[in-house]
Amino acid sequence: MPVITNELSKRYRDFLALDQVSLRIDDGEVFGLLGPNGAGKSTLIRCLLGFLKPSSGTATVDGLDCYLDRVSVHTKLSYLPGDARMYRTMRARSLLKMFAGLREGGSWKDAFDVADRLELDLNRWVGLMSTGMRQKLALAICLSVEAPLLILDEPTANLDPTVRGQVLELIKEAKSRGQTVIFSSHVLSEIEDVCDHVAILKSGKLAFEQSMEDLSWQHRVRATTAIRVADHVHKLDSEERPTIVQNEDRVMIETKGELSPVLKWLAEMPLRNVTVEPVGLRSVYDRIHSAKTVASDRKAEATA
C-alpha cells in the first residue's frame, strides 16, 4: 500500500510544524520515523490519517487523498495513537471484543492472541491498568487487524524490554504478511532492527531519508597521517570517492558505498592509528541534531 507525501506542510496558526515534507513509502515496507520531541512526527501521522488538513501539499494512501478521501483511507489502515484513550469502565476482554466487532473481518480471537503474547491480563478493568498495560491493550486492538497499512505512533513507549521485543516481532510478522508499516520511535536500535527505510524529521523538515540497506554499506575510517588525503582521491573512480574531513594530521573518511575499494586505496597511504566502523543510525542522528535549532525556539520566533 504505497503512501506518498508531496511537499506536505502543516501550520498551527503561525507555527510551521511540518515543512514541505516529501516521502515515498513503498508497498510492504516497514518505514521508521525518527526525530526529537516536537519534530513533527505525530503531525505527519495525523495528516496521513486525515485528522489534520494540510496547509499545503498532499498526502495519499494507495492513491487516495488522506484528507479528502479519509473515510476510504481509514478502511485500509489500523492506527495506534500515541495517547490511546479507552473506556475505563470496561474489562480488557470486553473492550477487545467490542473493537473486533466494530471492524469488518475483525477477530477477537486474534486480538486475544496478541494480548497473550504481550503478557496482558485481560480480566483487568481498563481504568485500573498501568500506562504500559493500556499500551499493550491498544497494541492488541491495533496489531490484530489485517489492514494493508499499519500506522503506529511510538508503539513501544512505556513497555518493558521483553514486551518491546514482542512488539518488534509482531511488526516483522506484519511485514511478512505483506502489510506496510509506518512507525515512529525514539529508539534507534528498534528502527535499525525492523525497518527497511528510515526518515529523520528535524524542526518539521525532512532532514534525512535512506534505506537501511544503503546505510549499512557506509563506513567511517579514522586515521592519523602526515599527508593531505584529499590530494590522492583522484585515484578512485568518481562514484567510489568518499567524504574526507581532515584537521591537520587527523583524517576522517566516510564511504558512501562499498568499503573495499576505499580500503585498497588507503592501503597505499602512510596512515597510522587506523580504525574502521559502520556509520550507523546513531551517528547520522547525532550529526543531524547537533545543530541548535529546536521546535521551541521556532515557536518563540513565531510568536515574537
Ligand SMILES: Nc1ncnc2c1ncn2[C@@H]1O[C@H](COP(=O)(O)OP(=O)(O)OP(=O)(O)O)[C@@H](O)[C@H]1O
Ligand atoms: N494542535 C496544535 N497546536 C499548536 N501546536 C501544535 C499542535 N500540535 C502540535 N503542535 C506543535 O507542533 C510541533 C510538532 O508536534 P508533534 O506532536 O508533531 O511532534 P512529535 O515529533 O510527534 O513530538 P514527540 O516526539 O514529542 O511526540 C510541536 O512543537 C508541537 O508543540
